[in-house]
Amino acid sequence: MNPDICRERENATFNTETLTNMLDGSAEKTRRRREIESLVINDPDFQHDDPNFMSRSERYDAAVKKSSQMIMKLRDYGISDPEEIYFYKRTARRTFHEAFGLHYTMFLPTLYSQCTPEQQKKWLPLAENFKALGTYAQTELGHGTHIRKLETTATYDPSTQEFVLNCPTVSSIKWWPGGLGKTSNHAIVLAQLYTLGKCHGLHAFIVPIRCMKTHQPLPGVTVGDIGPKFGFEEVDNGYLKLENVRIPRENMLMKYAQVEPDGSYLKPPSDKLTYGTMVFIRAMIVGESARALSKSCTIAIRYSAVRHQSELRPGEPEPQILDYQAQQYKLFPLLAAAYAFTFVGQYMSDTYHRITGHINQGDFSQLPELHALAAGLKAFTTWTANAGIEVCRMACGGHGYLCCSGLPDIYVTFTPTCTYEGENTVMMLQTARFLVKCYRQAREGQQLSGTVSYLNEQQRLQPQPVSSRPTVVNINDLASLVEAYKLRAAKLVEVAAKSLQGELQRSISQEDAWNNSSIELVRASDAHCHYVVVELFAAKLSEISDTAVHSVLNTLALLYALHGITLNSGDFLQLSQITQRIKALLVEIRPNAVALVDSFDYNDEMLNSVLGRYDGNVYESMFEWAKRSPLNRTEVRSFIIFNIIQKK
Ligand SMILES: CCCCC/C=C\C/C=C\C/C=C\CCC(=O)SCCNC(=O)CCNC(=O)[C@H](O)C(C)(C)COP(=O)(O)OP(=O)(O)OC[C@H]1O[C@@H](n2cnc3c(N)ncnc32)[C@H](O)[C@@H]1OP(=O)(O)O
Numbered sequence: 051m052n053p054d055i056c057r058e059r060e061n062a063t064f065n066t067e068t069l070t071n072m073l074d075g076s077a078e079k080t081r082r083r084r085e086i087e088s089l090v091i092n093d094p095d096f097q098h099d100d101p102n103f104m105s106r107s108e109r110y111d112a113a114v115k116k117s118s119q120m121i122m123k124l125r126d127y128g129i130s131d132p133e134e135i136y137f138y139k140r141t142a143r144r145t146f147h148e149a150f151g152l153h154y155t156m157f158l159p160t161l162y163s164q165c166t167p168e169q170q171k172k173w174l175p176l177a178e179n180f181k182a183l184g185t186y187a188q189t190e191l192g193h194g195t196h197i198r199k200l201e202t203t204a205t206y207d208p209s210t211q212e213f214v215l216n217c218p219t220v221s222s223i224k225w226w227p228g229g230l231g232k233t234s235n236h237a238i239v240l241a242q243l244y245t246l247g248k249c250h251g252l253h254a255f256i257v258p259i260r261c262m263k264t265h266q267p268l269p270g271v272t273v274g275d276i277g278p279k280f281g282f283e284e285v286d287n288g289y290l291k292l293e294n295v296r297i298p299r300e301n302m303l304m305k306y307a308q309v310e311p312d313g314s315y316l317k318p319p320s321d322k323l324t325y326g327t328m329v330f331i332r333a334m335i336v337g338e339s340a341r342a343l344s345k346s347c348t349i350a351i352r353y354s355a356v357r358h359q360s361e362l363r364p365g366e367p368e369p370q371i372l373d374y375q376a377q378q379y380k381l382f383p384l385l386a387a388a389y390a391f392t393f394v395g396q397y398m399s400d401t402y403h404r405i406t407g408h409i410n411q412g413d414f415s416q417l418p419e420l421h422a423l424a425a426g427l428k429a430f431t432t433w434t435a436n437a438g439i440e441v442c443r444m445a446c447g448g449h450g451y452l453c454c455s456g457l458p459d460i461y462v463t464f465t466p467t468c469t470y471e472g473e474n475t476v477m478m479l480q481t482a483r484f485l486v487k488c489y490r491q492a493r494e495g496q497q498l499s500g501t502v503s504y505l506n507e508q509q510r511l512q513p514q515p516v517s518s519r520p521t522v523v524n525i526n527d528l529a530s531l532v533e534a535y536k537l538r539a540a541k542l543v544e545v546a547a548k549s550l551q552g553e554l555q556r557s558i559s560q561e562d563a564w565n566n567s568s569i570e571l572v573r574a575s576d577a578h579c580h581y582v583v584v585e586l587f588a589a590k591l592s593e594i595s596d597t598a599v600h601s602v603l604n605t606l607a608l609l610y611a612l613h614g615i616t617l618n619s620g621d622f623l624q625l626s627q628i629t630q631r632i633k634a635l636l637v638e639i640r641p642n643a644v645a646l647v648d649s650f651d652y653n654d655e656m657l658n659s660v661l662g663r664y665d666g667n668v669y670e671s672m673f674e675w676a677k678r679s680p681l682n683r684t685e686v687r688s689f690i691i692f693n694i695i696q697k698k
């Protein structure tokens with residue numbers, strides 16, 4: 051064990067196991083998670099070479115094999131709890147996505163949430179036993195964001211009680227769905243529903259695309275892989291062109307909207323229920339932001355504890371780079387964000403399941419807030435985590451740029467979360483739409499609830515414009531900082547609403563007024579999400595009984611909130627002493643930095659990083675890894691070079 055990293059662990063002021071238990075929910079949950087992870091770690095079937103040493107085709111084949119192995123092994127172990135399946139899978143797939151990913155994350159959830167009981171009786175056994183292997187085909191070449199303009203059509207033929215599916219133009223070809231190119235034999239296809247000559251907008255259909263026996267494309271189906279991408283090399287994101295493909299009427303997902311045998315259309319309680327799977331994934335992505343950022347912090351902080359470089363004081367030995375204030379200022383606010391997002395991810399998941407429970411009982415009243423919260427927090431946390439992973443990579447110097455550091459793979463796998471499941475700017479604008487509506491309701495005296503109730507509070511407290519009030523902050527008190535973020539959010543929502551109002555008074559259209567206020571609208575949503583994160587971090591602290599853990603997390607929460615003020619100082623009165631306070635907090639966190647990342651409890655296999663190894667022996671393992679590179683399988687690789695060198 052590296053002596054530096056041993057010393058770091060000896061210097062910690064809290065018990066990492068206590069914090070790990072808290073993050074898992076209990077000591078028993080920690081035990082069980084580790085037990086499941088060890089099933090993968092100790093399984094020779096999952097000991098394979100680094101995918102970075104493989105070609106794209108090899109990576110895809112290996113991913114399919116791994117997905118298949120996981121299915122068999124989970125059955126053999128009798129593991130069926132969704133959270134335990136997730137622990138097993140994330141250990142096996144390490145930093146990469148799995149070939150059957152979309153089947154689990156979108157195809158099955160759509161069947162669960164949008165099929166009638168009769169349809170579930172038919173399709174769930176097929177899908178749960180992987181006879182029907184599916185994806186979620188919504189995006190087209192011409193449209194990803196603006197789904198009301200998707201062009202694929204599903205036209206009902208009452209004479210045969212079938213839907214006829216077509217991609218009428220090049221721009222209507224389905225493009226991007228994960229697992230579509232080579233893996234899936236079915237797809238949930240989002241298409242414009244036409245019946246009795248009328249268009250009823252976007253609806254979901256189960257479409258067989260490959261023969262379940264031969265896996266060959268079915269008649270009228272053109273399907274394939276869209277080619278290499280920035281990352282996601284294990285995933286066959288694909289294209290799908292449908293030409294007069296006929297499916298039975300029963301293949302339209304009819305939990306909410308129906309087409310009768312004669313073609314008559316029964317509309318849903320809300321036309322946004324078709325968008326439900328997207329809200330689910332957005333909500334879950336918040337937790338993924340926390341995991342990607344916490345992994346990156348674990349790698350960068352452990353490496354920073356064992357890396358010695360440069361000279362702090364003449365004549366003294368080279369210090370650990372973690373002792374540089376600049377290195378701490380890079381990494382510790384990200385560490386704080388990783389903890390903040392861990393708690394927000396738990397809150398978002400709980401809120402999603404609570405509200406969808408009400409929706410399943412027919413209460414749709416909280417759907418707008420769920421949509422706004424999931425959209426905003428997905429954008430806010432992925433933007434922060436995305437940038438943070440890069441900071442962690444660069445904080446590791448040259449070795450961070452090696453694939454064996456794990457950071458490039460974390461980055462290329464995570465970065466599309468800023469785009470897929472709702473491009474982040476578009477999501478922030480969706481949240482702003484909800485905030486402006488709530489602001490107007492508060493002005494009219496309506497009582498708001500949930501995460502926007504502060505808009506009532508600000509109206510009641512002082513009638514004058516929020517923006518005219520000074521932001522007075524007690525920089526040592528988290529509650530005071532929460533208030534500052536609340537006031538900032540209220541101020542920026544008011545600024546956005548007034549910008550819209552001003553544009554409208556210039557008698558331009560609502561749509562142009564909206565577009566001309568987009569900067570303020572996005573800033574308002576960002577401020578709202580930032581307040582929600584700080585508020586939830588503070589609320590979590592009140593649940594922690596262990597004084598040592600409470601103290602170290604309180605320090606992180608203060609750092610997160612104060613650092614956020616310095617990043618947005620224009621919205622707060624830039625309090626000169628904040629920088630000094632941040633420096634003092636960095637010093638406070640320094641002895642606990644390694645223990646704080648240890649508490650995330652990522653085993654080496656899942657971290658997949660020679661820099662972030664638990665034992666800190668980075669150089670030895672880097673050298674061993676490099677020697678395994680395929681280029682090193684022969685001493686002389688290119689005889690052309692050999693001949694040139696030999697040429698007299
Ligand atoms: C299980 C573990 C999972 C972990 C996750 C980890 C990894 C990820 C795994 C898989 C993902 C892999 C790949 C990604 C897959 C995809 O990308 S699938 C495709 C995703 N595509 C999108 O997200 C499209 C984005 N665009 C939209 O959602 C919509 O076009 C829009 C931007 C929301 C606009 O919709 P539109 O119908 O035009 O509505 P408009 O803006 O006009 O607003 C009208 C009202 O409707 C409300 N609304 C909009 N959307 C929703 C919704 N989803 N739910 C509820 N309500 C919604 C909106 O608020 C408006 O309400 P008003 O009251 O009128 O203001």
Ligand SMILES: Cc1cc2nc3c(=O)[nH]c(=O)nc-3n(C[C@H](O)[C@H](O)[C@H](O)COP(=O)(O)OP(=O)(O)OC[C@H]3O[C@@H](n4cnc5c(N)ncnc54)[C@H](O)[C@@H]3O)c2cc1C
Pocket residue numbers: 152186187188189192193194195196225226227228282287466469470471472473474475476479
């Ligand atoms: C790795 C990956 C996996 C994917 N998997 C799937 C999948 O499984 N299934 C699926 O259906 N799709 C999938 N997608 C597609 C993904 O959902 C879309 O790419 C995403 O929704 C963004 O849409 P777009 O590509 O049309 O971007 P665009 O909307 O064209 O974005 C381009 C720019 O336009 C801006 N813009 C667009 N509209 C507005 C607006 N109203 N106001 C202001 N600015 C705007 C955006 O902010 C952005 O800056 C995947 C994509 C990726 C990268």
